Amino acid sequence: MYLLSLFNIGKSTIFTSQTALNVTSHNIANVNTPGFSRQEAILEVSTPIAIRGGFVGSGVNVGQIRRHYDNFIQSQLLGQYQNYGRSTALENAFSQIEQIFNEAKNMGLSVPLSDFFNSWQDLSTNPEGQTQRTVLLQKTESFVIAAKRMERGITENLNNLNQQISNIVDHINNIASQIAELNERIMSSEGSLNTGQANDLRDQRQNLLNELGQLVESSSYEEPDGSINISVGMKSLVYKSEYNVLSVKVDEEGDREIYLENSNITFQINKGQIGGIISARDTIQNNQLKGLRRLIASLIKEINLIHQSGYGLDGSTGNDFFNPLDLSFGNFSSGAGITGSITNLSQLTLDEYEITFDGSGNYHVLNKDTNAEVATGAYISGNPINFEGISVTITGAVNSNDKFSVSPLTNVIQNFGTSISDYRKIAASGSFAGLPGDNTNALNIIKLAEENLSELGGKTFTEFYKGIVSDVAKLTSSASDSLTFDAKLLEEISMRRESISGVSLEEEAANLIKYQRAFEAGARIIKVTDELLQTVINL
Amino acid sequence: MRITTSMIFSHIASSLQKNTEEYAHLNERLATGKKINRISEDVSGSVNALGYRLDISINDQYKRNIDKTNIQLDYTTKILDSVSNSLINLHELAAMGNNAQSEDKRMFYSKQAADWRDYFLSLSNSKLDGKFIFSGNKTDKQTFVYNSVTGKYDYQGDNGEINILIDKEASVVMNIQGSRAFSISLTEPLPATLSDGTPISFTQAKDPLTGVNTITVEIGNSGDPDYDTFTFSSIMDIANIMSYAWKYSDINGSSLNSDPEVAEKMALHRIAALAKPIDDARVQTTGIQSEIGARQIVLNDQSKRLSSSTLVMQNTLTKIEDADMTETATELLKTQTALEALRASASKIISQSLLDFLK
Numbered sequence: 001m002y003l004l005s006l007f008n009i010g011k012s013t014i015f016t017s018q019t020a021l022n023v024t025s026h027n028i029a030n031v032n033t034p035g036f037s038r039q040e041a042i043l044e045v046s047t048p049i050a051i052r053g054g055f056v057g058s059g060v061n062v063g064q065i066r067r068h069y070d071n072f073i074q075s076q077l078l079g080q081y082q083n084y085g086r087s088t089a090l091e092n093a094f095s096q097i098e099q100i101f102n103e104a105k106n107m108g109l110s111v112p113l114s115d116f117f118n119s120w121q122d123l124s125t126n127p128e129g130q131t132q133r134t135v136l137l138q139k140t141e142s143f144v145i146a147a148k149r150m151e152r153g154i155t156e157n158l159n160n161l162n163q164q165i166s167n168i169v170d171h172i173n174n175i176a177s178q179i180a181e182l183n184e185r186i187m188s189s190e191g192s193l194n195t196g197q198a199n200d201l202r203d204q205r206q207n208l209l210n211e212l213g214q215l216v217e218s219s220s221y222e223e224p225d226g227s228i229n230i231s232v233g234m235k236s237l238v239y240k241s242e243y244n245v246l247s248v249k250v251d252e253e254g255d256r257e258i259y260l261e262n263s264n265i266t267f268q269i270n271k272g273q274i275g276g277i278i279s280a281r282d283t284i285q286n287n288q289l290k291g292l293r294r295l296i297a298s299l300i301k302e303i304n305l306i307h308q309s310g311y312g313l314d315g316s317t318g319n320d321f322f323n324p325l326d327l328s329f330g331n332f333s334s335g336a337g338i339t340g341s342i343t344n345l346s347q348l349t350l351d352e353y354e355i356t357f358d359g360s361g362n363y364h365v366l367n368k369d370t371n372a373e374v375a376t377g378a379y380i381s382g383n384p385i386n387f388e389g390i391s392v393t394i395t396g397a398v399n400s401n402d403k404f405s406v407s408p409l410t411n412v413i414q415n416f417g418t419s420i421s422d423y424r425k426i427a428a429s430g431s432f433a434g435l436p437g438d439n440t441n442a443l444n445i446i447k448l449a450e451e452n453l454s455e456l457g458g459k460t461f462t463e464f465y466k467g468i469v470s471d472v473a474k475l476t477s478s479a480s481d482s483l484t485f486d487a488k489l490l491e492e493i494s495m496r497r498e499s500i501s502g503v504s505l506e507e508e509a510a511n512l513i514k515y516q517r518a519f520e521a522g523a524r525i526i527k528v529t530d531e532l533l534q535t536v537i538n539l
Numbered sequence: 540m541r542i543t544t545s546m547i548f549s550h551i552a553s554s555l556q557k558n559t560e561e562y563a564h565l566n567e568r569l570a571t572g573k574k575i576n577r578i579s580e581d582v583s584g585s586v587n588a589l590g591y592r593l594d595i596s597i598n599d600q601y602k603r604n605i606d607k608t609n610i611q612l613d614y615t616t617k618i619l620d621s622v623s624n625s626l627i628n629l630h631e632l633a634a635m636g637n638n639a640q641s642e643d644k645r646m647f648y649s650k651q652a653a654d655w656r657d658y659f660l661s662l663s664n665s666k667l668d669g670k671f672i673f674s675g676n677k678t679d680k681q682t683f684v685y686n687s688v689t690g691k692y693d694y695q696g697d698n699g700e701i702n703i704l705i706d707k708e709a710s711v712v713m714n715i716q717g718s719r720a721f722s723i724s725l726t727e728p729l730p731a732t733l734s735d736g737t738p739i740s741f742t743q744a745k746d747p748l749t750g751v752n753t754i755t756v757e758i759g760n761s762g763d764p765d766y767d768t769f770t771f772s773s774i775m776d777i778a779n780i781m782s783y784a785w786k787y788s789d790i791n792g793s794s795l796n797s798d799p800e801v802a803e804k805m806a807l808h809r810i811a812a813l814a815k816p817i818d819d820a821r822v823q824t825t826g827i828q829s830e831i832g833a834r835q836i837v838l839n840d841q842s843k844r845l846s847s848s849t850l851v852m853q854n855t856l857t858k859i860e861d862a863d864m865t866e867t868a869t870e871l872l873k874t875q876t877a878l879e880a881l882r883a884s885a886s887k888i889i890s891q892s893l894l895d896f897l898k
Contacts, residue, residue, distance in 0.1 A: 031544055103589045104575045114593050118600040125607045125703050434699055437676035450707050462593055470586040476579035502543030509893040
């Protein structure tokens with residue numbers, strides 16, 4: 001009996017070594033597999049057999065196949081993936097916008113803007129000159145084209161960002177469904193076989209989690225049954241083998257917003273690529289796009305005001321130089337209509353307004369830029385509502401959920417253009433009597449370039465524009481700095497994870513030899529045992 | 540720390556990536572010659588550079604304005620030079636009026652005065668770049684035209700000044716109105732008598748709209764047979780009156796008096812009376828010329844100031860924006876060396892494995 005147990009010991013050695021070699025080979029095979037966690041066969045002494053006077057060993061067996069994995073580092077890594085995702089999205093978005101405002105390569109508006117005013121200067125030195133007048137009209141056209149190109153660049157980028165949101169949401173849904181499926185498989189394999197963890201499935205799921213982390217800010221925790229639950233914006237994305245679908249809806253302003261379980265969670269997502277995209281989109285919309293529109297609107301307003309008071313070579317007066325400003329309305333009501341116009345250009349603040357109604361039948365006009373109520377009163381259908389140089393008329397029944405927006409900025413660049421085509425109508429003269437040699441009106445327009453304008457926050461055109469450019473530069477530079485930092489940190493943490501979970505070929509080569517030798521020794525045991533048995537049989 | 544195979548590889552890969560990025564960046568600097576190729580590379584630098592570029596552009600514009608103003612003022616000075624020289628000759632003709640002259644001479648003087656008159660008229664109607672430069676704002680109107688009804692030269696321009704910006708706040712007037720250059724204001728003291736004791740009076744009336752000064756001259760006492768009165772408002776008028784006076788006639792061609800002796804006396808009085816206005820016209824012209832000179836000094840000073848401020852700004856701009864080529868080239872070489880070293884060491888590390896030794 002004792003002799004035969006030697007066979008068992010030899011056999012256990014061979015089998016265990018085989019398993020260990022198997023694990024080692026699996027590690028070697030996956031040396032380059034992303035997210036793979038190194039596995040190790042944990043060897044255990046087999047239960048000894050009691051004999052008189054003590055215990056006799058019965059060989060070895062594999063206790064478990066352990067996955068080298070550090071939960072803490074993994075959660076750090078996941079968090080860093082979210083930061084990294086945000087940084088990449090921000091850097092990506094702002095470096096696109098930077099190209100539009102890249103004054104380092106004379107790509108922005110500063111050259112056309114100064115050319116425009118310089119042409120007025122040239123005109124002032126020769127107010128009756130056809131050449132100067134034609135050049136002015138040409139330079140104005142270049143300025144208009146430059147402004148339109150910049151706006152189009154910005155809006156295309158914004159559309160692109162909105163499109164990206166949809167694409168990423170699709171991707172997230174795909175990942176969520178895969179994680180839910182893996183949850184199911186992990187739960188069933190770990191639960192039924194009771195042989196420890198489903199290492200490779202867990203690695204797969206971890207990879208998906210990391211990928212998800214890059215895309216969206218989420219939090220996750222593991223259930224005792226091995227499944228992982230994920231929530232996004234306080235709403236459940238994956239619960240065990242179930243998952244909810246993220247959806248995208250377009251809001252009043254044409255922006256895409258994200259919904260989960262019927263709630264708008266857009267503004268709860270700060271990290272991940274989506275967080276970065278949303279933040280970049282809102283920043284670009286409120287700063288660069290609105291800033292550019294405000295600048296152009298201010299230019300149109302101020303130049304038209306002065307131009308109207310001057311006289312063209314043909315004796316005409318009261319002409320606009322640029323196409324006049326115009327209001328655009330947003331109607332978020334159940335059936336009422338809104339119309340309106342600019343009644344006093346000089347009073348126009350170029351701010352945007354929102355008209356709401358309260359339960360007692362009063363309207364409230366809110367200046368969205370100053371957050372001040374600029375007009376209020378009892379609502380009577382068809383009665384004009386006047387505020388800050390604007391008059392609007394709302395007709396129809398309204399309720400307290402209804403809302404109207406009024407903006408002189410929305411279409412400003414779209415409508416931007418020279419109002420006059422006849423060079424003689426350029427009003428360089430300040431009076432009819434002064435025609436054609438008087439240049440006082442041209443001088444007044446030139447002086448505008450140096451004027452601090454209240455609608456530009458007390459800045460001149462160029463100062464205001466420089467502010468926009470410097471904002472773009474700051475945003476891009478800080479986005480690029482954060483990206484560098486986050487990429488570096490991600491690399492550091494990945495290295496630490498790699499240090500624990502990664503495969504070292506040297507180590508595996510050594511293990512290969514180690515278990516080969518053990519295998520050989522185990523075989524030797526069997527051979528020796530066989531010889532011993534032979535001896536016994538031959539007695 | 541446990542080092543794994545993929546750590547070594549990813550470390551090598553990321554170092555290579557970083558080095559190559561740096562290499563490409565330096566290469567861009569060398570290619571463009573610029574340190575700042577994107578505004579985010581140097582936020583305050585690029586915004587400052589933008590400011591400098593705009594300031595340089597407006598400086599250049601002011602310099603163009605100055606050049607243009609200078610051309611017109613130069614041209615105006617030249618014309619006024621001719622006016623002033625011609626006035627000397629006209630004055631000599633007036634001096635001849637102190638004595639009676641032979642008919643031949645009188646006709647000759649009359650012809651000369653008429654020539655000066657026409658010369659003044661052509662000077663006053665000078666054009667530059669298609670514009671009548673002495674017409675104030677009415678640059679499309681001929682400055683002076685002969686009015687065949689009154690026999691006088693009418694100013695068709697106005698009092699308009701054309702201001703040209705030469706700095707944010709400073710401007711210089713580019714033109715001299717014809718009403719100043721060719722119409723005369725007499726300076727005190729005005730003579731009360733002519734050299735022969737005949738009383739004389741000058742009355743001036745300035746048209747506030749055009750700036751034209753009309754002077755009425757009265758010679759003798761009202762009721763005297765040789766009492767004479769006439770008006771003029773430009774040096775063309777003066778030369779015209781003189782030309783006719785040498786013919787003993789009024790500007791409409793009719794004789795000054797039916798009595799030849801009285802007519803001669805009146806004509807000589809007229810000619811003598813014109814000496815003062817001609818003198819004043821010359822002083823006035825010189826005055827305007829020195830005023831133009833003063834304007835041009837301002838222009839030239841401003842032009843120099845603009846040039847030097849542009850130079851300073853361009854230097855600063857270069858410092859902010861331009862890459863130091865030597866430095867960049869050296870950096871590039873350094874990066875290149877680092878890149879080569881990295882490749883060499885990477886190939887060593889990668890080729891080593893325990894598996895190679897297990898034969």
